Amino acid sequence: MSSFFITARYRPFVVFLFLLAGSVNSLWAQRFPTTSVDRRAPVKPATSQSDTALLDVSKSLAEQMLPFDRIYQLALEHSPAVRFEDAMVDGKVANLQVTKVLILQGVSPFFTYASGNQAYLNSGTVSSDFVQLANGHRYGVNIQLALSEVVGRRHRLSQMRSELKAANARRDLIRVELQRDLNRSYQATMTAHRLLGIRIRDAQTALIAFRIAEVEMQQGKISSVAFASVSNVLAIAQSNVEKERGDFLTYLYDMVALTGVPLAALVASR
Numbered sequence: 022m023s024s025f026f027i028t029a030r031y032r033p034f035v036v037f038l039f040l041l042a043g044s045v046n047s048l049w050a051q052r053f054p055t056t057s058v059d060r061r062a063p064v065k066p067a068t069s070q071s072d073t074a075l076l077d078v079s080k081s082l083a084e085q086m087l088p089f090d091r092i093y094q095l096a097l098e099h100s101p102a103v104r105f106e107d108a109m110v111d112g113k114v115a116n117l118q119v120t121k122v123l124i125l126q127g128v129s130p131f132f133t134y135a136s137g138n139q140a141y142l143n144s145g146t147v148s149s150d151f152v153q154l155a156n157g158h159r160y161g162v163n164i165q166l167a168l169s170e171v172v173g174r175r176h177r178l179s180q181m182r183s184e185l186k187a188a189n190a191r192r193d194l195i196r197v198e199l200q201r202d203l204n205r206s207y208q209a210t211m212t213a214h215r216l217l218g219i220r221i222r223d224a225q226t227a228l229i230a231f232r233i234a235e236v237e238m239q240q241g242k243i244s245s246v247a248f249a250s251v252s253n254v255l256a257i258a259q260s261n262v263e264k265e266r267g268d269f270l271t272y273l274y275d276m277v278a279l280t281g282v283p284l285a286a287l288v289a290s291r
Contacts, residue, residue: 099281
């Protein structure tokens, strides 16, 4: 009876001890499994996963994507800016062709046909005037040209040719700017990818140190201040990973926007 009273009296404390022991054993089993070190899977944080479904952050990006020259050729074919300038040049060519034949708007051929009695008509007042049939068929060309069209035709054609040259020069300028912007985006993407790999490895090391410090704090080997310092290092490392990932994806999709093709078209075939 006495032992039952003591057990009942200290039962909450005993239950707390059992729970604490179970949590410590579980934590120890998770942090330090009994399998051999060689067969144990390496510890990897969530930040080591691929950033996209097509690119692997653990491999060299230059080997996964097309070379820059090929990417630039795709941009020349599909870039919205280049296609707009191509359309402008085509429009200027069409305007020049239309201006060349605009003078013909004053020239109109005609054809008439009449049937009936073969009556004669005298178109003049003397016998030497031309006499024609009132019926049958007649055809010819009617020409009416404005003086401004005849005088200003050469200047209008010169203006159209100048506009066409300007459109071609602007298209060349857009291509140069596209190559410059695409090269900057390509190099920035490669650099951001390498920095992201460095940050991920740093975060992996910080995570391992955090897990060890967590167990040591449970065992009373380190103080809470030391554990907080290790936790802060892990938080900084993870924050750096997310920042580098954001920069990498920003540069990557800037390059996708410049080329005008989906990301799958920029990935080298395996």
